[in-house]
Ligand code: ATP
């Protein structure tokens with residue numbers, strides 16, 4: 001069968017178009033075998049025998065359909081359109097011409113199809129159809145179909161570059177990963193854990209969540225770092241109220257180090273503004289002390305309920321809420337709501353920051369999921 005894939009948004013990106021288009025095609029190829037690929041304006045067409053529902057998980061696709069392809073000749077189009085009317089009672093018509101040399105305007109073509117429909121006792125109804133026939137006319141061909149499947153939208157993974165996500169295994173960072181992928185980022189994951197060793201993480205919900213996210217991004221890299229080096233070195237050194245911000249500063253700066261080494265363009269987090277009392281702009285700012293890479297926080301402005309709804313929709317919610325020994329439950333939650341950069345600086349003087357980074361790096365392991 002023939003499949004037509006639309007990618008409206010990336011179609012708008014001028015000179016980068018070929019690059020975007022090829023990334024999308026490569027990402028589709030990872031999901032589905034196809035041949036006879038054709039590129040037409042803002043769409044690609046190919047033949048496949050596989051289940052195309054899997055395209056619902058590919059970023060960059062606005063919608064897709066199984067289509068009939070005919071030459072862009074009026075009589076051929078009318079024939080096909082008629083064959084798709086089936087048992088419609090109120091028929092909608094959506095015609096779109098990118099070939100302006102086509103002898104009829106969209107309205108004229110619709111009128112002709114309307115006559116055929118009327119002769120069969122089918123009413124044309126643009127506002128409340130029970131079936132719609134879509135016709136897209138390009139330079140050579142016309143594509144005709146009656147079912148349109150919605151895609152995920154967004155941009156093909158990879159076109160925005162690589163991002164390293166600070167991943168806790170909670171609801172927020174899992175969703176943040178999805179949203180960054182949606183904007184074309186290839187997302188890898190950095191996780192600090194409080195388990196006995198890196199291998200134990202491999203049997204935890206962390207891996208289950210990543211396996212769910214693999215639906216959207218085929219290859220995932222996970223950087224695993226034990227939390228104990230940090231924990232032992234800072235124990236009792238900080239005022240309780242600063243613990244959270246100090247830990248955030250450590251993981252952001254550790255992330256930045258890896259990011260710079262491995263050419264990630266930014267660091268992602270699941271941070272939200274005001275979700276808990278400690279998530280203030282002051283605290284986000286203080287936690288970002290000496291972080292110069294962009295910090296990407298796709299959930300910053302979401303309400304908790306919006307986050308939960310979306311996490312359920314993408315399939316990570318149930319795993320994210322499972323009990324897990326995460327570092328943050330060890331850290332005091334009595335965070336001040338307005339930690340000053342100056343306090344972070346002063347606290348850093350009480351510890352050997354470089355040494356903690358060095359030891360943590362020694363124990364870091366990278367796993368391909
Ligand atoms: P999440 O649901 O992602 O855990 P949250 O709303 O519970 O987020 P926190 O747990 O306070 O908020 O963490 C804020 C962000 O810090 C997380 O979204 C994540 O990006 C990062 N983070 C927290 N803990 C870790 C960890 N153990 N390893 C890596 N990143 C972490």
Ligand code: MG
Pocket residue numbers: 168170328
């Ligand atoms: Mg959390």
